[in-house]
Amino acid sequence: MAACCLVLRGRREKYLETKILRRFSSEARVRMATAPPNILVVEDDRETRTLIAKYLRTNACNVATANDGREMARAMADRRAST
Numbered sequence: 001m002a003a004c005c006l007v008l009r010g011r012r013e014k015y016l017e018t019k020i021l022r023r024f025s026s027e028a029r030v031r032m033a034t035a036p037p038n039i040l041v042v043e044d045d046r047e048t049r050t051l052i053a054k055y056l057r058t059n060a061c062n063v064a065t066a067n068d069g070r071e072m073a074r075a076m077a078d079r080r081a082s083t
Helices: 013-031 046-058 069-082
Strands: 038-042 062-066
Touching: 038 046, 038 069, 046 062, 062 069
Parallel strands: 038 062
Antiparallel strands: none
């Protein structure tokens, strides 16, 4: 299972977000021949979190979202318990 972590800060946020997601998208298409990846998007800004999650879902990823570290820990614990 592969993990991807994006940390977006500063004034170049939108540029970096677009560049990272385009790169991830092209690399992910090659790897998605078997099963779609499970991705947890952790971002406190609701707009950014929604944008990233929507983009990943349109590119055949299973996406869960979390608003902060506590929600992330809860989501990861729930995921481990269900597998």
